Amino acid sequence: MTSLHTNPDFEQLRISDLHAFYGESHILHGIDMRVRRGELVTLLGRNGAGRTTTLRAIMNLVGRRTGSIMINGNETIGSAAHLIPRLGVGYCPEERGIFASLNVEENLLLPPTVRSGGMSLDEIYAMFPNLYERRFSQGTRLSGGEQQMLAMARILRTGANLLLLDEITEGLAPVIVQKLGEVLLKLKDKGLTIVLVEQNFRFAAPLADRHYLMEHGQIVEEISAAQLPAKKELLNACLGV
Amino acid sequence: MTLIFGIPLGVLLGQLLLGLINGAFYALLSLGLAIIFGLLRIINFAHGALYMLGAFAALLGLQHLGVNYWMALVLSPLVVGALGMAIERHLLRRIAGEDHLYGLLLTFGLALILEGGFVKLFGVSGASYPTPDLLKGGVNLGFMFLPGYRAWVVVAALVVCFATWFMIERTRLGSYLRAGTENPKLMQAFGINVPLLITLTYGYGVALAAFAGVLAAPIYPVSPTMGANLLIVVFAVVVIGGMGSIMGAIVTGLAMGLIEGLTKVFYPQAASTVVFLVMVIVLLFRPAGLFGKEA
Secondary structure, three states: OHHHHHOOOOEEEEEEEEEEEEOOEEEEEEEEEEEEOOOEEEEEOOOOOOHHHHHHHHOOOOOEEEEEEEEOOEEOOOOOHHHOHHHOEEEEOOOOOOOOOOEHHHHHHOOOOOOOOOOOHHHHHHHOHHHHHOOOOEHHHOOHHHHHHHHHHHHHOOOOOEEEEEOOOOOOOHHHHHHHHHHHHHHHHOOOEEEEEOOOHHHHOOOOOEEEEEEOOEEEEEEEHHHHHHHHHHHHHHHOO | OOEEOOEEHHHHHHHHHHHHHHHHHHHHHHHHHHHHHHHHOOOOOOHHHHHHHHHHHHHHHHHHHOOOHHHHHHHHHHHHHHHHHHHHHHOHHHHOOOOHHHHHHHHHHHHHHHHHHHHHHHOOOOEOOOOOHHHOOEEEOOOOEEEHHHHHHHHHHHHHHHHHHHHHHHOHHHHHHHHHHHOHHHHHHOOOOHHHHHHHHHHHHHHHHHHHHHHHOOOOOEOOOHHHHHHHHHHHHHHHHOOOOHHHHHHHHHHHHHHHHHHHHHOHHHOOOHHHHHHHHHHHHOOOOOOOOOO
C-alpha cells in the first residue's frame, strides 16, 4: 500500500460511469474522471451543470448513485456515508456548514481524525491567525471569509489527503480570495490531492493541473493546464466569463 | 410562628419543597424529551410510559430478583434505555424523515400499548415501593420537617440534570450531539456514524425517564398510568422552556414545580392549571419559548 501511495501516478480518485439521482430527477449522466495523487483538479461549468452534485455524490449525500467511485483504491459506491471520509476524504460544502451551536475551536475539533499526518491545532492557527483570535466566538458570528477559512481548516486537521472543496471563493473579498489561493498552494506542496469546484476561473486557472468542464451532468472536456490558452474560446463559450 | 402574607412559614416552605420535588421530575423528564427532540425531531409521547416502565422495573426487580433500590437506580435505566435503543433502531428509524405527525402517532401508540399491557397485568391501583433504609426519617430544620428521601430526590435529580447539561455543552461527545442536531448530513460527511448517535441519544433520553421513574417509586404509587398523568405537564414545560433547549428544560422544569407549589398555598384551585396558564403567556410573548432560538 505504502508504495502505491507514494507513487505519483497513484489514482487517488477514479470515477467511472457515475449516475446520480435526487428522487426522480437524474442529475449526473455517466461521469468519468480520475485524479492522481498530489494533483489539483477543478470542475468548471455553469450553475446547475452538476459540479456540486458530483462532490456530493462522492460523499454519498445524494439520493441514489450508480457506477463506480474508487477512493484510495477502495470501491465506495455501496459504502455508507459516514465510512467514506474515513478513507481520507475531507469535504468542504458550498454552504460551508459552520455549526452555530459550536464555537470556533469546537468547530475545528469536530471532525474526527481519519488518517495520521493531519495538521495540529497550532499549525492551523499559524496558517489562519484570525481563527486563533476568535477561537471562542460562536462559529456563525465570524465574517464570511473567516467562516470559509474555518470550513477549510476543519478538514485539514483530520489528515484527509483528498480534499473536495466546493465554491470556496464564492462571495469573498479579493484579499481573502488571494489568501485562499496561497493556502491551496501550500496544501499542494504538502502533497494533498484537491478537487476544486470553482466559478472563479481566474482564481482556479493558475493553481490547477487539469480542468474538467461540465455541462448538463456530463463532463464535456478535459483540459490540462498546458492546453488552457488554446481552449480559451471554448471556455468563454461554456462559462460565459 | 412567622407569617408571610398570612401563611405560616412552615406551610409555605413545605409546599415549596413539594413543588421542588415535582419540579425535579419535570426537569428530568423534559430534559430527556428535549434531547430526543433535538436530534431525532420526534416528540416522544412514549416518554411517560417509559418513566412508568422505569418505576416498574425497580418494583419487579425488588419483588422477584432481590434488586435493591440503589442497584435499581443504575440497572433500571440501563434496561429501559436498552429497550429504548431497540425501539429507535427497529421502529422510529423506519419513519425518520417523514412528517412529525408519524413520530407522534407511533410513540403515542407505543405508550398506549405499554400502559394497556401493564394495566392488564397489574391493574390500575398501583403498588407502593419501600423507601430505602438509608433515607428513612428526616431532619427537623426548626421551621419545617425535611424528609430524607425527598431531599435525596432533589439532589439526585439536580446532579443528573447538570451532569447531562455539562456533557452536552462542554464535552466532545456533546459537540457531536449539538452539531448533529443542526446538520446531521454534514456530520456523516465528516465520518461520524449519525444513525448510531441517534440510537444512543434516544437510549439516553429514555434512560433519564427510567431514572426518574425509579426516583419516583418510593414517593408516588407505582401504577401503569403514573407517566400519562405527568407527561402532559412535562410537555407544557418543554414548550415553555423552548423545544430542544437543554438548559431551558432543566430551569423551566424546576421553576414550574415551584410555581405549582406556590399556587397550592395561595390559590389551591389553580394549582393544576397554573403551568398551562404560564405556557399561554409565554407563547404569546415568546413563541419559541423562554430559552428557544427564534426559528
